[in-house]
Amino acid sequence: MDMSGSQRIEAPREKVWEGLNDPEILKQCIPGCEAIEMTSPTEMTAKAVLKIGPVKATFAGKVTLSDLDPPNGYTITGEGQGGVAGFAKGSASVRLEADGDEATILHYAAKADVGGKIAQLGARLIDGTAKKLAGDFFEKFGQAVAPKPVDENAPPEPEKKGWFGLKKS
Numbered sequence: 001m002d003m004s005g006s007q008r009i010e011a012p013r014e015k016v017w018e019g020l021n022d023p024e025i026l027k028q029c030i031p032g033c034e035a036i037e038m039t040s041p042t043e044m045t046a047k048a049v050l051k052i053g054p055v056k057a058t059f060a061g062k063v064t065l066s067d068l069d070p071p072n073g074y075t076i077t078g079e080g081q082g083g084v085a086g087f088a089k090g091s092a093s094v095r096l097e098a099d100g101d102e103a104t105i106l107h108y109a110a111k112a113d114v115g116g117k118i119a120q121l122g123a124r125l126i127d128g129t130a131k132k133l134a135g136d137f138f139e140k141f142g143q144a145v146a147p148k149p150v151d152e153n154a155p156p157e158p159e160k161k162g163w164f165g166l167k168k169s
């Protein structure tokens with residue numbers, strides 16, 4: 001499976017670069033990520049729970065950063081084992097392009113391969129899930145590195161009400 005795209009992030013390129021190399025930010029942004037730990041400046045271990053169609057599995061694996069060109073980009077390569085569900089491995093080339101002083105365009109080109117039970121689910125389901133996971137990651141990543149400013153003059157959000165007009169907790 002191949003996937004590529006671009007995402008505009010409302011933060012300077014240096015801040016986006018720092019976020020891409022910060023295990024805590026990555027943990028918040030990677031869908032299903034339970035743990036991520038730097039084992040060296042260019043290697044991490046990670047554990048994530050993913051659901052692809054009817055198959056839910058915990059993947060544990062290793063991530064390696066190469067072709068480092070701070071703050072312009074890198075190549076990220078990973079491989080994870082999901083027990084009886086199978087395996088996933090892939091790589092992505094990430095390039096950061098400044099868009100003025102306060103925004104960055106993140107370009108990516110990714111390749112992935114899966115095997116085992118998850119490979120039997122079919123390319124359409126796997127591709128759709130991969131695109132959704134990528135979209136979720138970029139939305140969360142953009143919020144993590146460039147949180148929206150709080151407008152002090154904005155009216156308070158209305159109270160959320162549940163069934164029968166009862167206040168939701």
